[in-house]
Amino acid sequence: MTVIQDFIDRIFEDQYQTQFGPAKSLAEQSDTVTLTREVAGELVAVLQARISLANAHITSLVVAPSQQGQGLGRSLLGEFEGLAKDRGITSITLSTKSYQAEGFYKIVGYQVxxxxxxxxxxxxxxxxxxxxLS
Incomplete structure (x- = not known):
C-alpha cells in the first residue's frame, strides 16, 4: 500500500508545485484537525477537517444519537470556524447527504x-x- 500512496503523493505534489511554485510543499500547506466533546468522560462528538491552503474541508462531524440536539455540533463548528479564521482560512467546505444534516448546516450559515x-x-x-469566512 505504501507504493500506491507514495505514487499518489508524488503526483499531487508535482501538480501543486506546478500550480503554486516551489516555495512550500503541499504537505507543509496541509493539516488535519480533530476536535472532540466528551460528556462524563465519554466521547460523544467529533469534528475532523483537512486544511489545505486557504480552505478547510470538514470530513466528519458526528454526534452520538443520545446527544443530538444539545448544541454539541454547533459548538464544534463554532470552535473550528474560529480556529480557521485565526489561520487565515477563507472558506470551509463539506459534503452531507439528504438523510444526514443538510438543514443543520444551512441554519449555521452553509450554502449548497x-x-x-x-x-x-x-x-x-x-x-x-x-x-x-470574513
Missing amino acids: YGELQDVPQKGITKYHMVKY
Whole structure:
C-alpha cells in the first residue's frame, strides 16, 4: 500500500508545485484537525477537517444519537470556524447527504453549491456545501 500512496503523493505534489511554485510543499500547506466533546468522560462528538491552503474541508462531524440536539455540533463548528479564521482560512467546505444534516448546516450559515441526485443510491441526494469566512 505504501507504493500506491507514495505514487499518489508524488503526483499531487508535482501538480501543486506546478500550480503554486516551489516555495512550500503541499504537505507543509496541509493539516488535519480533530476536535472532540466528551460528556462524563465519554466521547460523544467529533469534528475532523483537512486544511489545505486557504480552505478547510470538514470530513466528519458526528454526534452520538443520545446527544443530538444539545448544541454539541454547533459548538464544534463554532470552535473550528474560529480556529480557521485565526489561520487565515477563507472558506470551509463539506459534503452531507439528504438523510444526514443538510438543514443543520444551512441554519449555521452553509450554502449548497452543488448537489447530486441519486448518489450514493436512488432516492438519496448528496449536497456539497460552503461557508465563506470574513
